[in-house]
Amino acid sequence: MNNPIPNLGTAEILEGYQQFVVPSYARFPVAFVRGKGSYVWDAEDRRYLDFCGGIAVNVLGHASSVVGKALGEAAGRLIHCSNLYYHPAGAQLAEALVRRIGAGKMFFSNSGAEANECLFKLARRYGASRGAFEILTAQGSFHGRTLAAMAATGQEKVREGFGPPVPGFRHVPFLDLAAAERAIGPATAAILVEPIQGEGGVRPATAAYLQGLRRICDRHGLLLLLDEVQTGSFRSGRFLAFQRILESFEKGNDFLPDGIAMAKGLAGGYPMGATWIREPYAELLGPGSHASTFGGSPLACAVALAVLRHMEEQDLGRQIREKGERLRAELEALASPERRLIRSVSGVGGLWGLHVRRDARSVALELMDRGLLVAPAAGNIVRLLPPLTVSEDEISEAVAILRAASRDEEAMS
Numbered sequence: 001m002n003n004p005i006p007n008l009g010t011a012e013i014l015e016g017y018q019q020f021v022v023p024s025y026a027r028f029p030v031a032f033v034r035g036k037g038s039y040v041w042d043a044e045d046r047r048y049l050d051f052c053g054g055i056a057v058n059v060l061g062h063a064s065s066v067v068g069k070a071l072g073e074a075a076g077r078l079i080h081c082s083n084l085y086y087h088p089a090g091a092q093l094a095e096a097l098v099r100r101i102g103a104g105k106m107f108f109s110n111s112g113a114e115a116n117e118c119l120f121k122l123a124r125r126y127g128a129s130r131g132a133f134e135i136l137t138a139q140g141s142f143h144g145r146t147l148a149a150m151a152a153t154g155q156e157k158v159r160e161g162f163g164p165p166v167p168g169f170r171h172v173p174f175l176d177l178a179a180a181e182r183a184i185g186p187a188t189a190a191i192l193v194e195p196i197q198g199e200g201g202v203r204p205a206t207a208a209y210l211q212g213l214r215r216i217c218d219r220h221g222l223l224l225l226l227d228e229v230q231t232g233s234f235r236s237g238r239f240l241a242f243q244r245i246l247e248s249f250e251k252g253n254d255f256l257p258d259g260i261a262m263a264k265g266l267a268g269g270y271p272m273g274a275t276w277i278r279e280p281y282a283e284l285l286g287p288g289s290h291a292s293t294f295g296g297s298p299l300a301c302a303v304a305l306a307v308l309r310h311m312e313e314q315d316l317g318r319q320i321r322e323k324g325e326r327l328r329a330e331l332e333a334l335a336s337p338e339r340r341l342i343r344s345v346s347g348v349g350g351l352w353g354l355h356v357r358r359d360a361r362s363v364a365l366e367l368m369d370r371g372l373l374v375a376p377a378a379g380n381i382v383r384l385l386p387p388l389t390v391s392e393d394e395i396s397e398a399v400a401i402l403r404a405a406s407r408d409e410e411a412m413s
């Protein structure tokens with residue numbers, strides 16, 4: 001196939017961005033031109049093992065034929081039609097997602113922040129009749145970069161220099177049930193948490209915490225909302241991370257939140273956001289209350305359906321659980337609280353956080369030089385987010401790179 005993008009070297013590409021692209025990202029100095037499976041190649045044809053995975057987007061790896069085929073077929077049939085109309089892929093995807101979560105309905109959008117925005121509007125509609133509008137979120141959380149998602153995010157630095165935050169968000173300590181309950185006031189309408197804080201440094205919630213929040217929300221008449229943007233799409237080893245966290249809990253099967261935001265891996269790299277709303281709350285968002293021009297297009301829904309079916313046919317959830325356990329054991333063997341590069345390890349399935357002894361970005365840069373891509377997070381954490389299709393050999397390769405980096409760090413200290 002002809003590539004319409006001319007061949008440019010890394011320097012030229014970086015120069016293009018420097019001149020013409022808003023400098024809002026702290027990008028690493030590398031430009032990628034192609035990928036296959038767990039690997040990507042830069043403009044000088046150097047190969048990298050990609051455990052950044054588009055920060056939890058590339059669930060099937062790069063250049064997946066499943067994604068490519070679904071995109072091609074849908075593009076040849078119907079790319080877009082307005083949400084003034086219906087289409088079969090939307091009906092099928094909504095049903096597939098609802099069946100994997102619980103009785104409710106879906107709203108489709110294009111990103112994680114938008115999926116959360118739907119939850120924010122749901123909470124406000126829910127509280128409107130009694131004048132409640134406030135959402136409690138967790139310190140250290142991350143919910144996106146729109147004005148409302150920034151206000152929801154429990155990290156002061158994302159709001160700096162952007163004027164008054166959108167009102168109606170307050171942050172409480174993560175994993176602290178008593179603090180959450182104390183913070184509830186007459187204006188509170190909902191509590192929103194990530195079942196595993198991702199950008200905040202791979203901090204999983206416990207089953208007791210999620211169950212406790214459910215009880216608190218029931219007691220005070222609040223909605224319990226989950227942000228599964230980073231943790232959904234089998235990243236944890238189950239379709240959603242709350243299902244993984246609660247599976248060993250005796251009453252886990254009864255647990256349901258009232259709303260869930262999803263995005264990232266849903267369509268294997270094609271932009272898609274989705275919000276599940278529990279029955280009967282979906283009816284709060286009646287005609288004219290919420291919309292998105294591109295949300296839930298025939299193309300996006302067809303790709304998401306193909307990705308979901310493939311993940312289940314291949315049992316990628318079970319596979320990443322098993323491989324994840326092996327990765328955990330190997331990473332823990334490299335970790336030591338005192339002298340080593342890696343102080344400790346947290347995570348589950350295909351989402352791992354390595355607490356490193358120096359700035360996460362400098363460690364990510366060094367690992368990139370050694371041919372391994374990882375994603376920095378807050379609090380000196382580097383995340384490993386391999387595709388769910390990662391092979392045992394690729395895990396060995398990643399561990400070998402980390403072991404070599406760790407050995408060199410120890411030798412220098």
Ligand SMILES: Cc1ncc(COP(=O)(O)O)c(C=O)c1O
Pocket residue numbers: 055110111112113114116142143144145194198199227228229230263264
């Ligand atoms: C938990 C969580 N919520 C929301 C978002 C925002 O998603 P998006 O960048 O697609 O708007 C992210 C992105 O990293 C995320 O990790």
